Amino acid sequence: MTTAVSRKASHSMALVALFAALMAVMGLIPKIDLPLGVPITLQSLGVMLAGCLLGARLGFQAIALFLLAVAAGLPLLAGGRGGLGVFMAPSAGYLLGYALAAGVTGALMRLLPQGQPLRTAISAFIASALGGLVFLHAMGIAGLVLLAKMPLEKAFFADLVFVPGDLVKCLLCAVVVHTVAKAMPHWPFGGRER
């Protein structure tokens, strides 16, 4: 390393690496396999958290870093999957959607009202439901249609199976944000300037 690092840059580097690692840890938790080759994992919770806590830019970077490590062959996806092959599987739309969904969630979180922990948590729920659920699932359906050549309405109904589980994850995300808002009141949710 020859280049000097500003305080802000070192901060964002540590946070990006941290949330990439959070994704990896959530992948170590066993997954439940559904037919169609799309597994239920905790990793979409990681996406929502990265968006809510880091904001659009850093959240996107964190998930992109994680996907880069996966592409390089580290078995970090749920169930120990990794390598370039997973980006061509039927669920690839969800994978690529992860990074963008973190960005969308972060951007929404920045716009939504914050203040009291409860209000922040409600905003986090809305942001993760729109970014981490609606947007991510749209990307996933697009992936199923394009990669597995599934008709649109079939892909849509196949995808609906995951919605209840992901709603629970949105709630979990809101609970985590609530705790963080109480424990670290000055945390810049959604990447707001302090």
Add this chain to the structure above:
Amino acid sequence: MGSLYSEHLTWLHRWPAGAKLACMALLGTLLFLFNELWLLAAAGLACALLWCSLGPATHKVRRLIRSVLVAAALVAGFHLWLGRPDVAAVSALRLACASTLGVALTVTTRPTDLLLVLDALLAPLARLGLRPERLSLQLALMLRFTEHFFVQWQKLDEAHRLRTGRPGGLRLIAPLTVQMLQAAQRVADALYARLGG
């Protein structure tokens, strides 16, 4: 942390990582460009031969490829059920081939070699203001954090078991996140202390 790289040396190990990555990207794209059944059947045969030629190196990833084949079979079954046997064969073959290629690359290439190739590929991004060397540092940090996360999770879980006699489960996510955010702030300060100026 185990990688999927196999120490059983094969002919594919001797290829440079960059060449393998380029081949893989090219073949992967071609697979999605063609819809002719005979072409994809030929590709499937070639992939099966490739797989067999790797011999014991594929030992570790047998489960992985089995799950891919099951997924391919499910996709095929789905299309058969819709009465489209041609689409079924094509999409199942395409999936199986693409995954086999990816797995072959992963098994025969060290992650560090792939990262070096990525470094070289990302180098032009330096002009756009991105720093490739920072990316490497971040990847290293991420792997370190992953381990730390796991240790921390186990500590919290043990503490929860001691207090309540039950495993902590999802209840631990919130305290874990707070602890890790604080750890990240300490790491950021340490990075600044060493590299800042």
